[in-house]
Amino acid sequence: MNRIEQGGACRPDFAVVGGGLVGRLVAWRLAGAGHEVALYERGDAAGTQSAAWVAAAMLAPLAEAAVAEPLVVGLGVASLERWPRLIAQLPEPVFFQRNGTLVVWHGADRAEAPLFERRLRANSPAELLEGGFVKLAGAQVPQAEPALGARFAQGWLLPNEGQLDNRQALSALAAGLEARGVRTHWNTAIEAMPDARWVIDCRGLGGKPAWPALRGIRGEVARVHAPGIGLTRPVRLLHPRYPLYIAPKQNDLYVIGATEVEGEDMSPVSVRSALELLSAAFAVHPGFGEARILELNSHCRPTLPDHRPAVVWDGVQTLRVNGLYRHGFMIAPEVAEVACQLAEALVSGDVGSADSFADFRAAARWPELLHGECMAASALQ
Numbered sequence: 001m002n003r004i005e006q007g008g009a010c011r012p013d014f015a016v017v018g019g020g021l022v023g024r025l026v027a028w029r030l031a032g033a034g035h036e037v038a039l040y041e042r043g044d045a046a047g048t049q050s051a052a053w054v055a056a057a058m059l060a061p062l063a064e065a066a067v068a069e070p071l072v073v074g075l076g077v078a079s080l081e082r083w084p085r086l087i088a089q090l091p092e093p094v095f096f097q098r099n100g101t102l103v104v105w106h107g108a109d110r111a112e113a114p115l116f117e118r119r120l121r122a123n124s125p126a127e128l129l130e131g132g133f134v135k136l137a138g139a140q141v142p143q144a145e146p147a148l149g150a151r152f153a154q155g156w157l158l159p160n161e162g163q164l165d166n167r168q169a170l171s172a173l174a175a176g177l178e179a180r181g182v183r184t185h186w187n188t189a190i191e192a193m194p195d196a197r198w199v200i201d202c203r204g205l206g207g208k209p210a211w212p213a214l215r216g217i218r219g220e221v222a223r224v225h226a227p228g229i230g231l232t233r234p235v236r237l238l239h240p241r242y243p244l245y246i247a248p249k250q251n252d253l254y255v256i257g258a259t260e261v262e263g264e265d266m267s268p269v270s271v272r273s274a275l276e277l278l279s280a281a282f283a284v285h286p287g288f289g290e291a292r293i294l295e296l297n298s299h300c301r302p303t304l305p306d307h308r309p310a311v312v313w314d315g316v317q318t319l320r321v322n323g324l325y326r327h328g329f330m331i332a333p334e335v336a337e338v339a340c341q342l343a344e345a346l347v348s349g350d351v352g353s354a355d356s357f358a359d360f361r362a363a364a365r366w367p368e369l370l371h372g373e374c375m376a377a378s379a380l381q
């Protein structure tokens with residue numbers, strides 16, 4: 001690989017700035033292809049400074065179709081296929097499950113159900129709905145999820161959806177970076193971009209100085225330990241203000257989330273949000289009354305004005321990968337792959353001008369993700 005010695009230091013092919021979810025995936029993938037990669041992360045190797053640390057890591061393209069457009073749904077479907085292959089190559093285990101999502105609602109919120117279903121159907125390809133959306137009534141609800149008993153008269157089972165353990169994924173990716181020889185610089189906040197042939201900016205909301213249109217959408221979650229409840233898959237509770245969910249991880253750990261509040265407010269969880277989240281869990285299963293609260297946490301989802309992810313080439317030596325909003329885990333494998341393919345096209349010289357970038361974009365699987373600085377006018381600014 002191409003290395004240029006500068007002042008005795010080895011100049012990497014790529015400096016990846018921001019080692020949250022996307023930065024780790026991109027650095028790991030490029031190192032696996034034989035490139036010299038350095039990664040700079042302001043936080044620790046565990047990933048505690050990232051939105052990814054707080055996320056529930058549900059991989060639910062069909063449920064999310066109620067709030068996401070077809071592009072994001074498609075990225076989610078493709079990424080759901082990629083995750084198990086990706087995890088299989090990591091040096092540490094990552095809890096990954098494809099046991100579906102259950103959507104339920106209380107009688108008082110029943111008006112939400114037809115609206116949710118209409119939006120979901122509008123944004124989903126037919127093949128995703130085929131066998132992927134099962135209406136349940138009466139005893140079918142506890143047959144699908146015995147822990148719920150007779151508390152919900154109706155529900156929908158979306159059997160093909162998945163979830164994983166976000167913190168295990170971050171840890172396994174950190175181990176994967178070491179195994180592939182990535183020069184990791186943890187606890188290193190970057191202001192001026194480091195020296196490298198190409199820089200890939202994956203700073204999430206931290207990338208705002210270079211991308212003022214980015215904004216944060218605050219999300220709050222609770223993590224509880226609740227032995228004996230035994231939910232087998234994420235349960236979503238329709239709610240007039242924001243969709244609530246309870247995502248069961250290993251060892252009786254549950255992630256209960258998540259609020260969705262405009263603003264870059266990283267302060268601790270509010271009393272109102274804690275009450276709403278925990279009451280929702282209690283209403284789904286009274287056993288949550290005896291759960292132990294391990295953590296109340298908040299972070300901001302990095303969001304672009306059109307709520308789409310984007311991979312932007314500045315026309316020179318910088319790529320920016322951002323805007324994964326509330327779907328980072330759901331879509332990151334596919335978004336990272338797009339970014340890596342463009343990065344490799346820069347290395348090979350296949351992309352080096354506006355025209356060659358336009359050709360690359362036209363041939364790409366997800367052209368909507370790709371932006372040259374010259375075309376970044378409307379939605380991205």
Ligand SMILES: Cc1cc2nc3c(=O)[nH]c(=O)nc-3n(C[C@H](O)[C@H](O)[C@H](O)COP(=O)(O)OP(=O)(O)OC[C@H]3O[C@@H](n4cnc5c(N)ncnc54)[C@H](O)[C@@H]3O)c2cc1C
Pocket residue numbers: 017018019020021022023040041042043047049050051052053054055056057058059188189190191202203204205206207218219220221257258298299300301302321322323324325326327328329330331
């Ligand atoms: C409450 C909540 C729940 C969520 N639930 C889900 C879910 O169920 N499913 C799902 O798919 N997605 C979910 N998400 C969304 C997901 O977490 C994000 O989309 C994803 O983390 C974005 O990835 P990223 O790498 O772009 O940003 P991040 O994960 O935030 O990583 C960015 C990294 O850049 C680093 N950084 C920033 N500035 C600098 C700097 N100057 N120098 C060095 N490093 C820097 C940060 O420390 C951070 O580690 C949720 C998010 C939240 C907040």
